[in-house]
Amino acid sequence: MAVLDKKPKSLDLSEEFRRPGRGITDFLDKNRRALSALLVFVILMLFFLIANPKVFLGTGIYEAVFTSLPIRIVLVLPLVFVIVSGEIDLSFVSNMTLSLWAFAATAKAGWNPFLSALLAVSVGGFVGLVNGLLVTRVGLPSLMTTLGMSFLLQGLAIGGARGPGTTGIPLTFLEGTPFYNIFVGRIGNLPAQMVWALVFLVVATLLFNYHKFGSHVCCVGDNLESSREMGIHTARVKTLAFVYMGMAAGIAGVLYGLIYGVFFARFKPGDLMLAVLASAFIGGTPTWGGVGTMIGALFGACTVRFIQTGIIEAGLTGFWTQFFNGLIVLLALAAHKLHEPRYRY
Amino acid sequence: METRFLELKNISKSFGRVSALDQVNFFIKGESEIVALIGDNGAGKSTLIKIISGVYTPDSGEIHIRGEKVDRWSVTQARAAGIETVYQDRALVLQQTIARNIFMGRERTGVLGFVKGRLQLAEADRLMRTIGFTSRVFAADSVVAKLSGGERQGVAIARALYFQADLMILDEPTTALSLTESEKVCDFIRRAKEGGTSCIFISHNIYHAYDVAERFVVLDRGKVVLETDRQHTTAEQLVKDMQEIARCNQEGSA
Numbered sequence: 001m002a003v004l005d006k007k008p009k010s011l012d013l014s015e016e017f018r019r020p021g022r023g024i025t026d027f028l029d030k031n032r033r034a035l036s037a038l039l040v041f042v043i044l045m046l047f048f049l050i051a052n053p054k055v056f057l058g059t060g061i062y063e064a065v066f067t068s069l070p071i072r073i074v075l076v077l078p079l080v081f082v083i084v085s086g087e088i089d090l091s092f093v094s095n096m097t098l099s100l101w102a103f104a105a106t107a108k109a110g111w112n113p114f115l116s117a118l119l120a121v122s123v124g125g126f127v128g129l130v131n132g133l134l135v136t137r138v139g140l141p142s143l144m145t146t147l148g149m150s151f152l153l154q155g156l157a158i159g160g161a162r163g164p165g166t167t168g169i170p171l172t173f174l175e176g177t178p179f180y181n182i183f184v185g186r187i188g189n190l191p192a193q194m195v196w197a198l199v200f201l202v203v204a205t206l207l208f209n210y211h212k213f214g215s216h217v218c219c220v221g222d223n224l225e226s227s228r229e230m231g232i233h234t235a236r237v238k239t240l241a242f243v244y245m246g247m248a249a250g251i252a253g254v255l256y257g258l259i260y261g262v263f264f265a266r267f268k269p270g271d272l273m274l275a276v277l278a279s280a281f282i283g284g285t286p287t288w289g290g291v292g293t294m295i296g297a298l299f300g301a302c303t304v305r306f307i308q309t310g311i312i313e314a315g316l317t318g319f320w321t322q323f324f325n326g327l328i329v330l331l332a333l334a335a336h337k338l339h340e341p342r343y344r345y
Numbered sequence: 346m347e348t349r350f351l352e353l354k355n356i357s358k359s360f361g362r363v364s365a366l367d368q369v370n371f372f373i374k375g376e377s378e379i380v381a382l383i384g385d386n387g388a389g390k391s392t393l394i395k396i397i398s399g400v401y402t403p404d405s406g407e408i409h410i411r412g413e414k415v416d417r418w419s420v421t422q423a424r425a426a427g428i429e430t431v432y433q434d435r436a437l438v439l440q441q442t443i444a445r446n447i448f449m450g451r452e453r454t455g456v457l458g459f460v461k462g463r464l465q466l467a468e469a470d471r472l473m474r475t476i477g478f479t480s481r482v483f484a485a486d487s488v489v490a491k492l493s494g495g496e497r498q499g500v501a502i503a504r505a506l507y508f509q510a511d512l513m514i515l516d517e518p519t520t521a522l523s524l525t526e527s528e529k530v531c532d533f534i535r536r537a538k539e540g541g542t543s544c545i546f547i548s549h550n551i552y553h554a555y556d557v558a559e560r561f562v563v564l565d566r567g568k569v570v571l572e573t574d575r576q577h578t579t580a581e582q583l584v585k586d587m588q589e590i591a592r593c594n595q596e597g598s599a
Binding site: 013015016017019020026030210212213218232290 | 439441454458471491
């Protein structure tokens with residue numbers, strides 16, 4: 001049997017193959033999506049600075065933006081996971097409403113708010129799990145599944161919360177509690193939720209760029225069949241992406257309740273959902289799956305958030321906000337398209 | 346006689362009333378070699394390799410691995426025995442790096458499931474050099490979609506080598522490739538063989554097969570009709586033989 005116990009002989013290695021790059025051009029090439037998202041954001045901010053230097057050199061506008069921006073950051077990062085895995089989630093804002101209801105109702109009933117928050121995240125994660133199973137096990141298309149789920153959850157919140165005389169649950173009683181101060185208090189002038197959003201960004205970036213899960217999400221969204229052949233558990237990977245999205249919706253729901261001091265079942269989800277979706281794409285994540293960027297999504301969320309305040313501050317009347325909002329979204333997408341790497345297919 | 350790595354004895358397989366393979370004998374030597382499996386469409390090439398890789402179970406006949414008879418041959422068993430199938434352009438994720446492609450599904454991970462990225466990159470770099478990959482433009486962290494067809498085939502071959510395949514089945518590796526690209530793939534295969542991996546090279550193109558293989562097995566309508574090696578034939582002779590087989594078929598059916 002000696003002849004069969006062959007160890008690969010050591011071959012002379014090809015010297016001509018290029019070494020993995022560390023140079024500036026390699027850096028630019030690898031991060032082109034995030035960098036073009038940054039470029040869009042910088043150009044927008046320069047435009048606003050020139051149009052209204054007084055407001056944009058002050059701190060007031062940033063305080064206002066950093067109050068609500070964290071909700072979007074928490075939502076957009078897991079959404080990028082779902083998009084990169086080749087799916088979409090349209091139910092996250094309704095999921096947020098439902099989770100917030102769970103938080104508000106239990107907190108008002110006297111639960112420890114930390115426990116209520118944990119419940120909210122679990123509710124969100126459970127909804128994500130159902131979405132994931134419907135898509136991967138039943139085989140429904142995610143676009144329609146999560147759209148249906150969105151109506152279902154919204155209806156559940158409206159119908160379920162309509163107890164005797166309650167259309168909303170005030171959460172102002174939490175103000176000043178340790179729970180409140182930890183999550184949405186102030187660190188100097190900076191809202192604490194902004195710090196939490198950045199922590200969330202670091203975790204998401206680690207998961208996406210350096211963890212097996214992120215690697216599998218990219219492979220699955222790139223080519224489902226290849227991933228399956230190479231032994232990746234594709235259904236599990238996609239389901240986990242949906243669960244992650246759902247848990248983040250739970251966190252966003254709690255943040256929303258604390259920041260605005262109320263749970264309101266008839267909260268209109270449309271605007272926030274479209275803003276977060278736009279953030280992901282303006283952030284440099286393409287629609288077709290397989291590739292995406294976390295830091296780019298952060299820039300995307302900033303861009304979309306600043307458009308909304310910035311246009312008014314720049315002197316345009318509020319009636320035109322929507323128009324310029326759309327225009328900038330389209331310009332940003334066109335910029336990404338022009339900046340796409342050239343592939344051979 | 347030396348122990349053969351793989352031996353198929355009297356393998357038959359039929360699908361309904363269609364007999365795909367009829368009493369086929371086939372083997373791979375103990376030391377690494379490159380065998381070309383040639384034949385027209387419907388000759389039974391794919392059925393034969395799917396039996397070797399464990400996708401199909403033969404209706405009758407025996408499979409021996411390293412001299413020992415195996416029962417219940419399956420894909421998992423075939424992989425465990427060191428048999429890897431390399432499909433053209435399939436099983437790659439094009440928008441990802443060469444390194445990620447080589448390790449996909451079997452990542453090298455450390456604490457909490459974090460990927461050892463630098464280790465994977467260094468290993469991918471070494472493997473691509475082992476198969477003789479020469480590119481001054483691309484590196485192990487380049488995106489596969491930027492590579493040419495032959496180079497992509499190289500990535501798939503490097504991946505099979507990493508998992509220390511003893512036998513690599515290449516299904517039409519040069520189809521749809523240009524001349525220089527095919528030459529590249531043939532070089533990769535030769536290097537793999539030098540490193541101790543046997544190859545079954547499936548092709549329609551006798552010239553490509555002749556270029557790289559040492560032994561030739563010609564299948565026709567489920568039977569092995571010709572077995573020869575480099576010392577006993579030329580590419581021209583092989584073409585003539587194939588034409589003869591085709592002519593006999595036509596007369597037979599007329």
